Amino acid sequence: xxxxxxxxxVSDLDTLKYILNHRYPPKFVGFIGNxxxxxxxxxxxxxxxxxxxxxxxxxxxxVLVDPSEETLDTMKNLNFDYYQLYDVDPxxxxxxxxxxxxxxxxxxxxxxxxxxxxxKSYLGIADIILFDGKGYEKSIxxxxxxxxxxxxxxxxxxxxxxxxxDISSLNNNNIFLDLSGALENEKGKKDIEKINKLLxxxxxx
Numbered sequence: 001x002x003x004x005x006x007x008x009x010v011s012d013l014d015t016l017k018y019i020l021n022h023r024y025p026p027k028f029v030g031f032i033g034n035x036x037x038x039x040x041x042x043x044x045x046x047x048x049x050x051x052x053x054x055x056x057x058x059x060x061x062x063v064l065v066d067p068s069e070e071t072l073d074t075m076k077n078l079n080f081d082y083y084q085l086y087d088v089d090p091x092x093x094x095x096x097x098x099x100x101x102x103x104x105x106x107x108x109x110x111x112x113x114x115x116x117x118x119x120k121s122y123l124g125i126a127d128i129i130l131f132d133g134k135g136y137e138k139s140i141x142x143x144x145x146x147x148x149x150x151x152x153x154x155x156x157x158x159x160x161x162x163x164x165x166d167i168s169s170l171n172n173n174n175i176f177l178d179l180s181g182a183l184e185n186e187k188g189k190k191d192i193e194k195i196n197k198l199l200x201x202x203x204x205x
Contacts, residue, residue, distance in 0.1 A: 002170065002177055006030055006061065006157065007195065009040030009180040013050060015190045020056050024199045027176065030061040030084060034071050039188050040180065044074060051079040061105060064088075067096075076100050084130065090121045103127045105157065109134045110142045119150065130178065133160030144170070164198050 004027030010016050011031070019029060031047060032040045042050065051060055059081040064071065066087040084105040085093055097104045106126035108118050111134055119129045129150075133142045141161035150156060152174040159178035162170070170177060183198065185191040 002167070002175055003173055004028070004176045005198070006159075006176060006178040007180070007183060007198075008032075008061070008063065008159070008178055009038070009184075010050070010190060011040055011042045011046070012190070013053065015192065015195070016050055016053050018192055019195060019199075020053060020058055022196070022199050025056060025058050026199065028059045028061050028082070028178075029055075030063050030178070030180075033062045033064050033075060034067055035063070035065045035086075047075075047078055055079070055081075059103075063107075072096065072100065082127070090125055093122065094125045097125060105130050107132050107159075110146060110160075113146055113149075116146050116150065119154065119156075123154075128155045128157050128176065130157040130159055132158075132178075164194065164201075167198075167201060 006028035007019055007026045008030030009032060010019065010029055016029065019025060031042050031050060032038045033042065033047060035041055060079060061082040061084050062075060062080040063084045080102065082103040082105050083096065084107055085096070086107045093104060093106060104126045105128045106122045107130040108115060110116055110131050116131065122129060131147055144158065157176035157178050161181065162177055162179050163182045167177065179198065183190055183194045
């Protein structure tokens with residue numbers, strides 16, 4: 001049994017309500033807030049609508065890539081529990097965490113051991129360390145064996161081209177799993193049947 005799931009890249013209200021009202025809702029639901037290159041990008045006006053949904057047992061995560069101060073000030077009143085930050089150094093991460101009183105998921109894109117070891121600079125700052133592939137808007141995996149040296153005491157999440165069928169091999173109660181592309185249809189939209197299959201896996205109950 002893994003620690004929990006994050007479904008990322010949600011961009012429409014019907015899908016969001018389905019996820020939140022599922023018998024086995026995920027721990028986290030993520031929204032792409034400022035990265036316009038992503039097909040999953042959601043503009044501010046739509047984020048206002050989505051984040052008014054009743055979260056119930058899930059946490060809302062705002063995914064930001066090197067956000068400007070203007071972006072942060074615009075987003076500050078929306079109903080998010082976590083900011084997931086890409087390309088933000090430890091010092092600025094700490095400032096953001098304290099200024100906006102929000103939990104932080106620090107996202108590190110991984111290609112080698114050096115990339116993994118960057119987590120050490122965020123200890124005591126980030127609430128969760130996310131190890132992701134280098135793809136950003138694309139789902140690109142990486143060698144998970146690179147994480148073997150990361151202590152179990154670290155609150156960690158893994159993303160990067162994870163498929164539903166991969167989960168049995170990632171059966172580790174010390175990690176959260178983050179899925180997005182694996183839950184989409186050929187048009188790049190979230191697929192309710194795939195989401196249902198994921199959330200109903202006995203391994204997650």
